[in-house]
Amino acid sequence: MPPVIRVVLAEDEVLLREGLVGLLTRFHFEVVAAVGSAPALLEAVRADEPDLLVTDIRMPPDHRDDGLRAAVTLRAGRPRLAVVVLSQYVQTEYASALLDSGDGRRVGYLLKDRVADVAEFADTLRRVVGGGTAIDPDVVRHLLHRPRDPLAALSAREREVLALLAEGHSNAAIAARLHVTEAAIGKHVGNILTKLDLPPSDDTNRRVLAVLTYLRRHGS
Amino acid sequence: MTVDEPPYLAAALRRRDYLISAWPWRALAYAVTTVPIAGVLTVALLIVVSPLLAVVGAVRQDRPLGLPIILFLAVTGIALVLLAPIVTIPVTMIERWRLGVVDPRPLPEHRPRGGLSARYTSGAAWREVVYACWLGGVIPIAYWVFAVLVLLDLTLLAGPWLAANDDRVVLVWATVDTPGQAIPYAIVGLLLVPVLWYLAGLLVAGQAAVARRLLGGPPADGAALREVTRSRARLVDAYETERRRIERDVHDGAQPRLTSLTLQLGLARLDVPDDSPAARPLAIAHEQAKDLMVTLRQIVQGIRPQNLTELGLAGAVRELAGEATIPVTVHADLARPLPVLVETTAYFVVSEALGNVARHARATRAEVRLTQAGRNLVVEVSDDGCGGADPARGTGLTGLADRVAAVDGRLLLASPAGGPTLVRVELPCRP
Numbered sequence: 001m002p003p004v005i006r007v008v009l010a011e012d013e014v015l016l017r018e019g020l021v022g023l024l025t026r027f028h029f030e031v032v033a034a035v036g037s038a039p040a041l042l043e044a045v046r047a048d049e050p051d052l053l054v055t056d057i058r059m060p061p062d063h064r065d066d067g068l069r070a071a072v073t074l075r076a077g078r079p080r081l082a083v084v085v086l087s088q089y090v091q092t093e094y095a096s097a098l099l100d101s102g103d104g105r106r107v108g109y110l111l112k113d114r115v116a117d118v119a120e121f122a123d124t125l126r127r128v129v130g131g132g133t134a135i136d137p138d139v140v141r142h143l144l145h146r147p148r149d150p151l152a153a154l155s156a157r158e159r160e161v162l163a164l165l166a167e168g169h170s171n172a173a174i175a176a177r178l179h180v181t182e183a184a185i186g187k188h189v190g191n192i193l194t195k196l197d198l199p200p201s202d203d204t205n206r207r208v209l210a211v212l213t214y215l216r217r218h219g220s
Numbered sequence: 221m222t223v224d225e226p227p228y229l230a231a232a233l234r235r236r237d238y239l240i241s242a243w244p245w246r247a248l249a250y251a252v253t254t255v256p257i258a259g260v261l262t263v264a265l266l267i268v269v270s271p272l273l274a275v276v277g278a279v280r281q282d283r284p285l286g287l288p289i290i291l292f293l294a295v296t297g298i299a300l301v302l303l304a305p306i307v308t309i310p311v312t313m314i315e316r317w318r319l320g321v322v323d324p325r326p327l328p329e330h331r332p333r334g335g336l337s338a339r340y341t342s343g344a345a346w347r348e349v350v351y352a353c354w355l356g357g358v359i360p361i362a363y364w365v366f367a368v369l370v371l372l373d374l375t376l377l378a379g380p381w382l383a384a385n386d387d388r389v390v391l392v393w394a395t396v397d398t399p400g401q402a403i404p405y406a407i408v409g410l411l412l413v414p415v416l417w418y419l420a421g422l423l424v425a426g427q428a429a430v431a432r433r434l435l436g437g438p439p440a441d442g443a444a445l446r447e448v449t450r451s452r453a454r455l456v457d458a459y460e461t462e463r464r465r466i467e468r469d470v471h472d473g474a475q476p477r478l479t480s481l482t483l484q485l486g487l488a489r490l491d492v493p494d495d496s497p498a499a500r501p502l503a504i505a506h507e508q509a510k511d512l513m514v515t516l517r518q519i520v521q522g523i524r525p526q527n528l529t530e531l532g533l534a535g536a537v538r539e540l541a542g543e544a545t546i547p548v549t550v551h552a553d554l555a556r557p558l559p560v561l562v563e564t565t566a567y568f569v570v571s572e573a574l575g576n577v578a579r580h581a582r583a584t585r586a587e588v589r590l591t592q593a594g595r596n597l598v599v600e601v602s603d604d605g606c607g608g609a610d611p612a613r614g615t616g617l618t619g620l621a622d623r624v625a626a627v628d629g630r631l632l633l634a635s636p637a638g639g640p641t642l643v644r645v646e647l648p649c650r651p
Binding site: 011012013015016018019020022023026057058063064065088089091092093112113115116117118119142 | 468471472473475476477479480482483484485486487489490506509510513514517521526527529530531535538539542543
């Protein structure tokens with residue numbers, strides 16, 4: 001039995017907040033506080049020192065990016081705190097702000113749609129707490145759609161693999177999704193890293209960060 | 221027709237080329253056609269007022285008044301009041317049409333509803349009656365005075381010939397005996413011709429101004445026009461406020477509830493065994509709820525871009541640039557806060573302009589510049605594409621122009637064939 005993950009949850013809509021509490025409890029997370037505004041979120045994290053913060057972006061008091069700003073502030077003083085922000089829609093700027101906080105590990109940026117696939121959502125949270133990075137497939141797709149010449153050198157299959165790589169999946173997970181052997185994926189990943197001039201690495205996380213950094217640097 | 225052609229006679233009079241333009245001839249045409257109409261109206265007025273004159277004459281000479289004439293007076297007076305608003309209908313129709321000769325600017329028309337009876341309660345109809353009286357009563361006097369001036373000038377001009385035939389000729393104020401003596405007067409007469417041309421123009425312009433005022437109602441001045449634009453901007457502003465409200469309602473109310481519903485369906489699926497009869501319908505419901513989340517997000521995006529609410533204009537434009545199919549550089553220099561309506565308009569301008577670049581320009585890169593110049597927000601979108609953008613073709617540019625015009629801004633386009641293309645939009649920021 002792995003240790004229980006202690007979570008602070010911030011979401012201003014009561015129904016959804018309760019739904020998320022139910023989901024987290026169902027998957028053996030311990031919700032130490034469930035709050036509805038950015039100031040309450042800051043206070044709860046400082047009081048309870050959780051392992052994971054799950055927060056909505058647009059929240060009171062300003063109803064802009066209050067939740068995200070609170071999360072970035074907290075991460076500055078707590079590099080060990082895992083943060084997953086939930087967004088109503090894709091915004092690459094938010095994903096960038098998060099990845100830039102701390103060392104880019106233990107962060108997740110997901111569309112709210114992802115909570116619908118409850119088991120996968122719970123898995124993602126655990127991966128982030130374990131030191132991983134989780135970027136929403138839609139955000140990755142946005143990054144990949146940006147015009148960049150080196151990406152044109154990739155084959156269709158390699159682009160597919162790159163997308164999954166950027167989302168934070170391991171070789172085994174990618175192989176399972178694409179219904180091919182892990183060895184084949186290993187070969188694809190090697191080709192991708194070579195074509196993009198990135199250092200080869202077997203550490204999934206270091207690889208994800210390299211790929212994301214690459215995509216962002218060559219973005220705008 | 222050149223662009224700076226004066227729009228009407230009074231404006232043409234102020235120009236140096238008045239005498240060699242077509243306007244004096246237009247004025248003449250107007251004056252000549254005035255004569256028969258004013259003549260008919262004068263006769264009508266004389267018929268109406270002649271009994272009155274008879275009465276006045278009788279009273280002054282202390283003569284007794286006959287009953288018939290009093291009856292006649294009463295009847296014509298009543299008939300005048302009863303018929304005037306009706307008989308002026310054809311007169312004003314002709315006059316409106318004729319006014320176009322010296323003043324083609326559109327004339328607002330007050331057409332009272334409710335048929336002929338409404339003409340008795342309409343101020344516009346009574347103004348037309350006043351116009352008819354003025355045309356029949358005052359204009360002929362002015363024309364007579366002018367005709368006398370013209371005749372006197374003709375006499376001056378004809379002086380040398382008249383003096384050759386007669387011994388003594390009276391030329392307005394002097395008496396001459398020989399053609400030689402008459403020549404200086406003829407020269408004065410010649411010099412007076414352009415003066416008379418101008419005088420005719422002035423007379424007709426004055427007449428046209430009165431016609432315009434009485435037939436068209438109070439002038440639509442700049443103040444009224446400004447008020448109209450402002451109220452249009454207010455309306456657009458109201459729409460914008462409403463869009464924001466809808467976006468907020470959907471974001472705060474509908475979207476999280478739907479997410480919550482989908483989440484609950486997802487949780488329920490965990491506890492329903494795969495071979496249960498409920499498993500399939502539950503899975504379908506779950507999928508449909510997920511699809512609905514995507515649909516709802518797209519709908520909200522169309523109502524008001526959520527990026528704009530959270531990131532502000534510069535951030536939202538950067539997101540737009542990131543979605544483009546070619547590299548787009550964004551330079552934003554926005555020190556002061558912008559009105560919400562200006563922000564939204566600018567966002568859609570950039571969105572549309574980048575869309576046009578992607579569709580038509582065959583460009584390899586584009587640039588967006590946001591700056592504040594004075595009280596204006598200036599948005600510039602340029603690309604290195606093939607140029608030749610034409611507002612007459614396609615609706616992209618005209619749609620953009622409409623959006624910009626609605627907030628009183630202006631759109632400038634430079635797009636020579638072969639490129640590059642620059643779209644510049646200036647949006648005034650009212651405090």
